[in-house]
Amino acid sequence: MAKLLETVDLVTNFYTYEGVVKALNKVSLVVDHGSTFGLVGESGCGKSVTVRSIMRIVQEPGRIEGGKVIVYLDERDKQAGIDLLQQSETYMESLRGDRISMIFQEPNAALNPTLSIGDQVSESFLFHQKKEMCTKIYEDLCAPECQLFYPIKKIQQAVYGMASNNPYAVSLKIMNKVPILKRWQKRLKKEAKKRAIDIIDKLGIPNPAQVVEQYPHNLSGGMKQRIVIAIALACNPVLLIADEATSNLDVTIQAQILELLRRLKEEVISSILLITHDLGVVAETCDRVGVMYAGNLCEVADVKELFGNPLHPYTRALLDAVPKFSVEKELKSIEGNVPNLVTPPPGCRFHPRCPRVMGVCPQTFPEMKEVKKDHMVACYLY
Amino acid sequence: MEKILSLKNLKKYYPILSGVFRREVNTVKALDGIDLDIYRGECLGVVGESGCGKTTTGKAIIRLHNPTSGHVYYFGKGIKSEEPVDITITKNFALKRLGIRGKLQMVFQDPTTSLNPRMLVKHIIAEPIKSQERMGGRELEDRVIALLKLVGLTRDHLLRYPHEFSGGQRQRIAVARAIATDPEFIVLDEPTSALDVSVQSQILNLLKSLQQTLNLTFMFVTHHLLVVKYISNRVAVMYLGKMVEIAETEVLFSRPVHPYTYALLSAIPIPEVEHKLGRIVLSGDVPSPVNPPEGCRFHTRCPFAIERCLQEEPLLEAVEAGHQAACHRKHHIEALIAENFGQNWISALR
Numbered sequence: 001m002a003k004l005l006e007t008v009d010l011v012t013n014f015y016t017y018e019g020v021v022k023a024l025n026k027v028s029l030v031v032d033h034g035s036t037f038g039l040v041g042e043s044g045c046g047k048s049v050t051v052r053s054i055m056r057i058v059q060e061p062g063r064i065e066g067g068k069v070i071v072y073l074d075e076r077d078k079q080a081g082i083d084l085l086q087q088s089e090t091y092m093e094s095l096r097g098d099r100i101s102m103i104f105q106e107p108n109a110a111l112n113p114t115l116s117i118g119d120q121v122s123e124s125f126l127f128h129q130k131k132e133m134c135t136k137i138y139e140d141l142c143a144p145e146c147q148l149f150y151p152i153k154k155i156q157q158a159v160y161g162m163a164s165n166n167p168y169a170v171s172l173k174i175m176n177k178v179p180i181l182k183r184w185q186k187r188l189k190k191e192a193k194k195r196a197i198d199i200i201d202k203l204g205i206p207n208p209a210q211v212v213e214q215y216p217h218n219l220s221g222g223m224k225q226r227i228v229i230a231i232a233l234a235c236n237p238v239l240l241i242a243d244e245a246t247s248n249l250d251v252t253i254q255a256q257i258l259e260l261l262r263r264l265k266e267e268v269i270s271s272i273l274l275i276t277h278d279l280g281v282v283a284e285t286c287d288r289v290g291v292m293y294a295g296n297l298c299e300v301a302d303v304k305e306l307f308g309n310p311l312h313p314y315t316r317a318l319l320d321a322v323p324k325f326s327v328e329k330e331l332k333s334i335e336g337n338v339p340n341l342v343t344p345p346p347g348c349r350f351h352p353r354c355p356r357v358m359g360v361c362p363q364t365f366p367e368m369k370e371v372k373k374d375h376m377v378a379c380y381l382y
Numbered sequence: 383m384e385k386i387l388s389l390k391n392l393k394k395y396y397p398i399l400s401g402v403f404r405r406e407v408n409t410v411k412a413l414d415g416i417d418l419d420i421y422r423g424e425c426l427g428v429v430g431e432s433g434c435g436k437t438t439t440g441k442a443i444i445r446l447h448n449p450t451s452g453h454v455y456y457f458g459k460g461i462k463s464e465e466p467v468d469i470t471i472t473k474n475f476a477l478k479r480l481g482i483r484g485k486l487q488m489v490f491q492d493p494t495t496s497l498n499p500r501m502l503v504k505h506i507i508a509e510p511i512k513s514q515e516r517m518g519g520r521e522l523e524d525r526v527i528a529l530l531k532l533v534g535l536t537r538d539h540l541l542r543y544p545h546e547f548s549g550g551q552r553q554r555i556a557v558a559r560a561i562a563t564d565p566e567f568i569v570l571d572e573p574t575s576a577l578d579v580s581v582q583s584q585i586l587n588l589l590k591s592l593q594q595t596l597n598l599t600f601m602f603v604t605h606h607l608l609v610v611k612y613i614s615n616r617v618a619v620m621y622l623g624k625m626v627e628i629a630e631t632e633v634l635f636s637r638p639v640h641p642y643t644y645a646l647l648s649a650i651p652i653p654e655v656e657h658k659l660g661r662i663v664l665s666g667d668v669p670s671p672v673n674p675p676e677g678c679r680f681h682t683r684c685p686f687a688i689e690r691c692l693q694e695e696p697l698l699e700a701v702e703a704g705h706q707a708a709c710h711r712k713h714h715i716e717a718l719i720a721e722n723f724g725q726n727w728i729s730a731l732r
Contacts, residue, residue: 042579251650252431255664259661279579280653283652283654307655318579321582322579323608325652330587332583333583333587337550
């Protein structure tokens with residue numbers, strides 16, 4: 001399969017008062033077109049920082065120190081990789097929410113409580129698809145069945161004709177500042193809202209026309225998460241990043257959302273990068289899994305391979321620590337605690353807790369090795 | 383088996399106040415008539431979605447709030463009363479005089495908020511002992527150290543504040559505080575949901591070993607079914623302020639009866655690749671507990687609802703010995719599941 005996203009030796013540090021938190025230590029992962037990649041790990045292991053670095057939304061005092069984030073937006077063209085870390089902020093703005101979009105953990109925090117649902121969903125249309133929408137409105141205005149008062153029709157045709165060429169033209173910007181003239185956008189907003197209703201309807205929310213008039217507090221947790229997904233899907237992204245999208249929901253609602261994501265993956269989106277701490281969610285939805293520990297990626301494999309034949313000691317310990325459905329045995333726990341990332345252990349960061357630690361482990365960091373086909377492990381045992 | 387607690391038609395309504403005079407306009411029916419027996423030495427798991435009244439049940443048992451109506455009888459050992467005590471109507475000082483307060487304890491969900499950040503660990507654990515009995519300073523400290531050892535901490539941790547500990551260690555301190563007064567019964571309100579998986583297994587194993595060494599009875603409130611399967615002997619499933627099914631753990635996970643239990647079982651993400659149950663995805667959300675639906679409360683989301691479910695509320699009745707369920711169609715459920723979701727669904731559970 002063709003690559004969609006590739007990170008090469010991504011390093012992100014946070015400069016805090018206690019010292020430099022080395023949150024990511026050379027993370028390299030590959031997400032293919034048409035696959036679901038799961039990233040699992042305990043809290044504080046750098047899952048969220050990885051995707052935030054990919055989207056370049058790491059907040060202060062965090063800084064992306066090195067590495068590459070390469071996206072291949074076109075499936076066929078393998079040469080056309082773009083390194084996102086080299087691009088301008090304007091380019092990133094046009095990419096976020098359009099080609100790559102993201103669902104955040106807390107639907108409450110991700111939605112603005114003072115704006116209606118319709119405004120929030122249509123915002124991404126207004127930002128990314130202004131030109132297409134203006135062209136469509138212009139065509140509608142020129143169509144013979146348009147029953148508008150003739151002079152108004154002529155004026156609107158002129159404005160939207162101009163906007164369909166360049167929606168950010170200087171004359172339009174001036175018009176937006178003038179109280180009466182800025183009403184030209186009315187039709188555009190109406191069109192955006194129509195598209196918002198369409199996308200909300202597609203996600204299986206009952207009476208979408210009513211929902212777009214409501215505010216986030218009117219909706220339940222599951223519904224809010226669907227709205228967040230709707231915003232993310234508005235512009236048909238190539239890659240959807242779901243950062244703990246279901247961890248605050250109840251199990252039955254979580255099942256609904258996972259089912260929805262699976263359906264969407266078949267129909268609309270190409271790939272999903274799913275971040276979770278729940279190994280169950282990974283086993284059910286992902287094709288390929290990466291396990292993270294203390295800022296390192298320690299094992300990457302296909303889902304069946306990882307759960308059937310885990311190689312890294314941390315993956316094994318993690319799988320032994322979760323209660324299972326069919327097996328009844330004593331849960332094993334991992335001794336010790338997650339290390340402080342200001343002063344991470346030298347060498348392999350897992351070695352203080354590892355049951356099979358060797359002499360070489362505390363000295364140098366093990367590189368990612370391909371042990372079997374499509375099964376990569378960073379451990380000296382292999 | 384010997385009962386330790388018996389809940390009879392327990393109700394808890396929270397008032398909704400509104401208007402200038404703060405009149406009561408409606409009530410949130412958090413618990414709406416619960417009958418439950420808890421036996422000595424068992425671990426009863428209580429599962430359900432958020433807002434179904436799991437925590438309210440736990441709080442009513444240890445009288446953190448007063449229930450609206452109903453009774454909780456406590457058959458205690460080593461208390462100053464021969465008769466079973468009705469916890470819901472006994473006065474607070476009487477509870478303390480009879481020695482019941484120390485016998486019923488609770489561990490809360492989030493150890494970060496349930497431990498006072500301005501108190502030393504030593505004082506946090508000594509506080510319940512001090513309020514129950516008189517004890518000299520050195521004796522008290524020895525007791526606290528013994529408790530800390532019991533939960534896997536050492537005496538080095540005595541003079542530290544809660545923020546100096548990791549989440550798992552904090553939860554250990556909360557457990558130590560709960561077992562400080564030699565309780566018989568502990569309500570564990572989602573003790574592992576704020577923790578990571580590797581730490582979660584530590585705490586679960588700790589609780590399991592404590593239950594055996596101290597002869598405790600647990601009520602384990604959680605929304606995580608696999609955790610319940612690991613730790614409990616008996617499971618009660620709640621939905622919207624009602625018990626819908628109570629059974630032994632093996633029975634519940636192999637031969638459930640209520641459609642909601644089936645839906646919950648199918649909804650849990652299982653960390654095994656080979657083991658795949660088909661999904662029974664429930665449509666819609668949990669209805670508001672302010673106006674619960676007429677008849678069976680689950681009928682709005684139930685795939686097998688019939689006319690009778692809309693009108694008549696099903697009672698919690700025995701299906702077999704030690705297995706109760708509240709469903710009108712409880713005797714046909716396997717046939718219904720097999721018909722709608724395929725035969726291999728049922729065989730996958732067994």
